[in-house]
Amino acid sequence: MAPQIIALLGSPRPKGNTAKLMNEAVRGVCDAGCEVEIVSVPKLKFSPCKEIFYCQEHATCAIKDDVTPYFEKFRDIDGLIVATPVMTMGIPGALKSFMDRFQVFFMAKYFRKEPLVIPEKKAHRRTLLLSIGGMNIENDFDGVILSMKAFCDIIDCPYWDEVLQNNMDGVIDITTRPDVMKAAYDKGYHMGELIVRDMAE
Numbered sequence: 001m002a003p004q005i006i007a008l009l010g011s012p013r014p015k016g017n018t019a020k021l022m023n024e025a026v027r028g029v030c031d032a033g034c035e036v037e038i039v040s041v042p043k044l045k046f047s048p049c050k051e052i053f054y055c056q057e058h059a060t061c062a063i064k065d066d067v068t069p070y071f072e073k074f075r076d077i078d079g080l081i082v083a084t085p086v087m088t089m090g091i092p093g094a095l096k097s098f099m100d101r102f103q104v105f106f107m108a109k110y111f112r113k114e115p116l117v118i119p120e121k122k123a124h125r126r127t128l129l130l131s132i133g134g135m136n137i138e139n140d141f142d143g144v145i146l147s148m149k150a151f152c153d154i155i156d157c158p159y160w161d162e163v164l165q166n167n168m169d170g171v172i173d174i175t176t177r178p179d180v181m182k183a184a185y186d187k188g189y190h191m192g193e194l195i196v197r198d199m200a201e
């Protein structure tokens with residue numbers, strides 16, 4: 001079976017710049033031999049974590065909603081692409097709330113010491129981050145990267161590489177920046193290649 005990748009879109013704009021960049025990385029990872037499920041997170045209907053600590057004792061979440069199927073899927077995926085704009089110096093609310101729900105994985109790994117991802121799976125898993133910021137400021141991606149690295153650790157899908165592009169407020173259509181589009185395709189392809197190689201070993 002081809003390696004299974006999930007691509008999370010954090011932007012509410014299905015045809016916005018973040019989506020266009022994600023589609024290039026998806027094209028790359030598919031060309032390398034992987035299969036991808038794209039998840040437009042702002043379209044999901046779900047509640048933020050309620051901190052009721054059900055997952056301290058259970059390998060799932062007490063809340064049943066559109067996030068529920070992803071607990072199982074995130075155990076099985078071979079790689080992850082996360083494409084997000086910077087909003088208020090961090091990850092936009094819907095995507096951040098989706099990530100917070102993976103406290104289920106945190107509790108299993110760090111509280112009960114029973115990780116939900118088997119070591120053989122973790123050995124080849126990788127995450128590629130794509131992020132766009134409108135502003136031309138230093139540290140534009142610091143918040144996004146900090147949260148992403150924590151999330152990758154929690155779900156045992158190590159942070160592998162990134163394509164970060166700030167100063168995009170004046171760029172209505174990112175396809176006018178072929179260098180950025182190519183970087184996303186190339187990183188997607190390379191991540192796919194590495195996962196395919198490692199899974200064949």
Ligand SMILES: Cc1cc2nc3c(=O)[nH]c(=O)nc-3n(C[C@H](O)[C@H](O)[C@H](O)COP(=O)(O)O)c2cc1C
Pocket residue numbers: 011012013016017018019085086087088089090132133134135136140166167168169
């Ligand atoms: C609510 C909101 C907050 C934002 N905050 C930031 C920010 O803190 N830093 C930044 O560089 N850009 C910020 N931006 C700009 C977006 O990152 C930028 O417009 C991005 O290209 C949007 O991606 P999209 O085309 O996929 O919608 C913000 C945009 C919105 C709508």
